[in-house]
Amino acid sequence: MKNIRIKDAIREAILEEMEQDKNVILLGEDIATYGGVFGCTKGLLEKFGSARVRNVPLSESAQAGVAIGAAIAGLRPILEIMYMDWFGMTLDQLVNQANLGWVWGGQVKVPMVIRVQVSGGRRNGPHHSKSLEVWPAHIPGIKVVMPSNAYDFKGLLKSAIRDDNPVIFIENALLYGSIGEVPEEDYLVKIGTARITRKGTDITVIAFADMVQEALDAAEILKGEGIDIEIIDPRSIVPMDYETIFSSIKKTHKVLIAHSSWKRFGIGAEIAATIQEEMFDYLDAPIKRLGILEVPIPASPALEPYVRVDKNKIIKAIKEIVN
Amino acid sequence: MLKNEELVEMYRKMLEIRFCEEKLEELKTNGKIMGPTHLENGQEAIAVGATYALNKDDYVTSTHRGHGHYIAKGEDVKKIFAEIYGKKTGSCLGRAGHMIIANKKIGLLGGTGIVGGMLPIAVGYGLAFQVEESSQVVLSFFGDGASNEGAFHESLNMAAAWKLPCVFVCENNGYALSASAKEILSVENIADRARSYGIPGVIVDGNDPVAVYEAVIEAVEMAREKNGPSLIEAKTYRLSPFSNSDTGSYGGYRTVEEVEENKKKDPISNFEKKLLKMKIINQEDVIKIREEINRKIKDAVAFAENSPDPNPDDIFDYLFQ
Numbered sequence: 001m002k003n004i005r006i007k008d009a010i011r012e013a014i015l016e017e018m019e020q021d022k023n024v025i026l027l028g029e030d031i032a033t034y035g036g037v038f039g040c041t042k043g044l045l046e047k048f049g050s051a052r053v054r055n056v057p058l059s060e061s062a063q064a065g066v067a068i069g070a071a072i073a074g075l076r077p078i079l080e081i082m083y084m085d086w087f088g089m090t091l092d093q094l095v096n097q098a099n100l101g102w103v104w105g106g107q108v109k110v111p112m113v114i115r116v117q118v119s120g121g122r123r124n125g126p127h128h129s130k131s132l133e134v135w136p137a138h139i140p141g142i143k144v145v146m147p148s149n150a151y152d153f154k155g156l157l158k159s160a161i162r163d164d165n166p167v168i169f170i171e172n173a174l175l176y177g178s179i180g181e182v183p184e185e186d187y188l189v190k191i192g193t194a195r196i197t198r199k200g201t202d203i204t205v206i207a208f209a210d211m212v213q214e215a216l217d218a219a220e221i222l223k224g225e226g227i228d229i230e231i232i233d234p235r236s237i238v239p240m241d242y243e244t245i246f247s248s249i250k251k252t253h254k255v256l257i258a259h260s261s262w263k264r265f266g267i268g269a270e271i272a273a274t275i276q277e278e279m280f281d282y283l284d285a286p287i288k289r290l291g292i293l294e295v296p297i298p299a300s301p302a303l304e305p306y307v308r309v310d311k312n313k314i315i316k317a318i319k320e321i322v323n
Numbered sequence: 324m325l326k327n328e329e330l331v332e333m334y335r336k337m338l339e340i341r342f343c344e345e346k347l348e349e350l351k352t353n354g355k356i357m358g359p360t361h362l363e364n365g366q367e368a369i370a371v372g373a374t375y376a377l378n379k380d381d382y383v384t385s386t387h388r389g390h391g392h393y394i395a396k397g398e399d400v401k402k403i404f405a406e407i408y409g410k411k412t413g414s415c416l417g418r419a420g421h422m423i424i425a426n427k428k429i430g431l432l433g434g435t436g437i438v439g440g441m442l443p444i445a446v447g448y449g450l451a452f453q454v455e456e457s458s459q460v461v462l463s464f465f466g467d468g469a470s471n472e473g474a475f476h477e478s479l480n481m482a483a484a485w486k487l488p489c490v491f492v493c494e495n496n497g498y499a500l501s502a503s504a505k506e507i508l509s510v511e512n513i514a515d516r517a518r519s520y521g522i523p524g525v526i527v528d529g530n531d532p533v534a535v536y537e538a539v540i541e542a543v544e545m546a547r548e549k550n551g552p553s554l555i556e557a558k559t560y561r562l563s564p565f566s567n568s569d570t571g572s573y574g575g576y577r578t579v580e581e582v583e584e585n586k587k588k589d590p591i592s593n594f595e596k597k598l599l600k601m602k603i604i605n606q607e608d609v610i611k612i613r614e615e616i617n618r619k620i621k622d623a624v625a626f627a628e629n630s631p632d633p634n635p636d637d638i639f640d641y642l643f644q
Contacts, residue, residue: 025454051454057484062443062477069447072432075454077447092474096437097444099642100425105416106641107427141642164644 007176009150010040013157025052028080060089071112081116085130098166099141109164119173125299131261136168144237146170148212150180155189172209194241200230203254211258217311253284263291285321327603333532337367340391342620351567361388365562368590370395372535376543382430382461384441387422389434396431401626410630417633439472446478449487460546462490468499470513483520486551490542496561501576514556529557530590560585
């Protein structure tokens with residue numbers, strides 16, 4: 001095992017897959033010479049050449065379509081969208097062309113990965129802070145993955161690249177510098193499998209991306225107060241590993257969901273609805289969801305923390321549920 | 324220089340498209356098919372002339388008004404009708420409907436219900452050909468309406484910047500549904516937009532299949548020789564209404580006089596006259612060919628009507644592969 005930063009886990013995943021399969025190509029803004037604005041593709045242009053590692057013009061809508069077209073043609077493109085706030089521009093192609101595999105009746109596969117970065121919590125303001133995982137999650141035929149730690153980042157990205165379907169790989173920038181353990185040897189994490197981040201008995205806390213660490217911090221504090229929380233990190237949004245979630249609920253009978261996007265119509269809403277549909281008899285309390293306050297994400301350092309979910313809000317919500 | 328047999332083949336293909344469209348109009352009027360139809364009477368010369376310039380392993384992307392592209396690229400008209408009938412034997416198992424028919428095996432990447440939607444996908448194909456160092460070419464059809472979409476501008480810029488083996492063919496029929504080009508287009512000639520992307524822009528008579536062929540083959544060869552994309556603007560007219568629910572195309576947003584004037588420029592009757600005049604075909608041939616194609620279309624309808632529906636139990640097939 002070795003300890004690496006998440007941004008290096010991403011880079012290693014891409015490098016290893018590009019070495020193994022010459023059909024993997026990289027498209028994105030500033031990913032070539034510059035190595036990506038977060039450094040995730042550093043050195044890859046030098047290693048693989050300009051046919052396979054390309055800066056794209058600022059045309060997010062066409063970028064997505066080009067990735068889809070290249071994927072249908074037999075390549076395995078990885079497109080980087082620099083900020084998820086720009087996902088709106090990719091949406092036409094995602095909504096209407098990414099699932100041509102289904103629409104054309106199985107004639108083609110669309111083995112495309114879009115790596116997209118979420119920069120909330122960094123005082124970047126309304127246009128560089130949003131986590132919009134619900135948008136691709138809503139579209140049939142697209143997988144959506146949002147890991148929280150180095151091991152999962154590397155293993156899931158490799159799986160995403162090898163997957164024959166469109167995969168949206170969401171990277172939370174707060175996590176890029178996070179260090180974690182990864183094996184030296186080749187490994188994969190299966191898309192659609194959840195991680196039990198912390199075993200506990202009193203409540204199931206379903207946390208995504210940057211919320212996982214907040215939940216872990218909350219767990220330490222709550223331990224001292226006699227509340228033992230179980231943390232589930234689904235890692236994949238589509239497909240979602242409900243089996244692991246349901247097993248946990250059979251044990252704890254209580255649920256809190258925490259994510260870094262708006263609560264209203266967020267992924268928490270979908271999970272809560274599904275849990276109460278399938279596991280109603282196992283619940284001893286209503287399911288609570290924590291998400292960002294329903295305003296555009298403000299830039300001021302005095303305001304952004306106020307709208308975001310943190311360990312204190314998690315602790316408060318857990319106490320309301322268990323007591 | 325096209326041989327006589329090739330000219331006759333073009334004529335047959337144009338007739339096949341026209342008879343297909345006329346049959347679909349009849350079926351729609353009689354309530355035999357569901358969903359909208361967007362027919363391309365008057366634009367057949369572009370589909371046929373342009374695809375004639377392609378090799379079998381070149382690719383094409385189409386539009387919502389794509390039956391001509393489908394037929395010209397070689398899709399079996401039986402499968403087209405079956406798809407429109409929503410049957411399992413349709414090109415896309417009945418899932419796509421008339422606007423999104425595709426057959427990857429023959430290089431037909433399908434139409435789209437999103438105006439301009441296939442342009443970036445064509446560019447993606449061009450990118451793949453470049454990365455794979457293939458000598459294949461992809462040709463993307465689109466209309467005057469689409470030339471105002473962001474996707475058009477983004478696609479041409481990208482293809483041009485990377486010198487991708489793409490050929491962009493605009494079918495300018497002067498109207499985006501009911502909006503005339505005069506109202507909403509900033510330029511007289513869409514081909515002039517090619518200058519913005521540093522690529523050749525050529526205007527051609529879209530009602531003359533040979534003229535279209537000659538313009539496209541030059542662009543195709545340029546793309547194949549890795550000298551980048553071109554934009555061809557084929558001027559034409561849509562004799563059909565925009566769709567089956569369009570009530571204004573004859574005496575509404577288009578005057579009766581204008582439509583009648585353009586009927587005189589019908590590409591098929593004019594090409595037929597030309598071939599007769601050149602004695603490449605005679606009146607007997609005309610009757611024979613028309614009968615043959617009529618039968619082909621009738622057989623396609625029978626095939627579609629007798630085909631089974633898709634099974635709802637299969638609905639999740641191919642969602643994730």
